[in-house]
Amino acid sequence: MRAPAARRSYRQYCAIAYGLDFIGERWALLIVRELLLGPKRFKDLFEALPGIASNLLTQRLRDLELAGVVERAVLPPPAGIAVYKLTSLGEELEPVVRAISRWGSHFVTREPRKDESIPPNAYMFALRSTFRPEEAAGLARTFEVQLGERVFGVHIEEGRCTTWEGLPDNPDISITTDVRTFSGLLWHRLKPRQSLARGKLVISGDPADLDLFVRVFTHRLSAGPGQT
Amino acid sequence: MRAPAARRSYRQYCAIAYGLDFIGERWALLIVRELLLGPKRFKDLFEALPGIASNLLTQRLRDLELAGVVERAVLPPPAGIAVYKLTSLGEELEPVVRAISRWGSHFVTREPRKDESIPPNAYMFALRSTFRPEEAAGLARTFEVQLGERVFGVHIEEGRCTTWEGLPDNPDISITTDVRTFSGLLWHRLKPRQSLARGKLVISGDPADLDLFVRVFTHRLSAGPGQT
């Protein structure tokens, strides 16, 4: 951690302005969104953020590193690769990203446009916000979600929900589909049993667990201006 | 409300990216911060945001208006002046601003620098986050806070807190001070009775209500990564 990005600070003695000095620059919070699902390599970040220039990604990662939000780490052998991960200060940005996600969901009112990318991580992260503890009361489940090439883990237990990118241990059910279908399920555009029947979605496990997943994670439409 | 600022969108089908398309541009959330305390004229906004160019403020207000976050209004006579105010969609940004404020408070660890402005609205807004309902249980109070030229109202009742810029009705106590002292009180750098004794702060009302104010609104240091 160090003084605000001297490059271009708002120069206001105010927690909001200070925060924005660090994570208000273009792309910064989308990088954080990606890292909230776990450590990522440069390449993964680059591909998850179509439109960013590689030099700009480099610069943002440097800025965030200097800010104490991100750090470089080397995964234990045999992986042994260098990755970027959030520090604990960076993890504390989760409420910020969730609040923006909740507000931004007002604008998710139509099908994706052709020129838009559909970032899987965004959906897996959104699950943390749309999770309804009351629907999952007393239940413990681990889900494996395969979206295209990528695998995610979702675990719910005791009214809590964690999500991450990577293989889960002993999932109760594995759900394989494409991001469009997955997004459709979460936004009420598609129904799980229909998608199953149409082959847009494949599961290994109990279909009732798929229904549970959708029930627990589907978006509340026209949600009020509450917290989170 | 309309499609994301076509000018420069992230083009991701994702609530976070959509949100940032609207309020991720430089200055946008600081404008929202100002308006969260009530309608403001162009001039008030311009003066509250030192460093912004007037044309850029114009453009941001246009963008926010097109986004459905801000609208122009004319105050009822005799004022009859044109102001900018938040729409209900704009009001819903309060959790976003609060989350950033909470995170950014990690960096408020020193005295203000000479080149920093100290925006009164930021502190009055912060009260909404630092408010501790448990300390105010069963109490109802209205405070008038005079910071330099500006007057603010703070009302607490039934575990709720509202703040605004402007004269409150029948305040229980009026607190007059400068922004530095006020900030010092909220951040534990100063004690209310000492500031009173030193003449940095003047009240009309019961000094016990000043103590109450500080107890109810003072910042929790090293707060965990909780919600809000």
Place this chain on the structure above:
DNA sequence: CGGCATCCATTTTGATACTG
């Protein structure tokens, strides 16, 4: 004045090419 619009120097960004 208040509320912008215009002009212009400086930064930032985006796109592409290149390197260890």
Place this chain on the structure above:
DNA sequence: CAGTATCAAAATGGATGCCG
């Protein structure tokens, strides 16, 4: 793969001008 280097386009900031 993980970045640098380069360069054109766009955004920003500062000053100044206009107009009721």
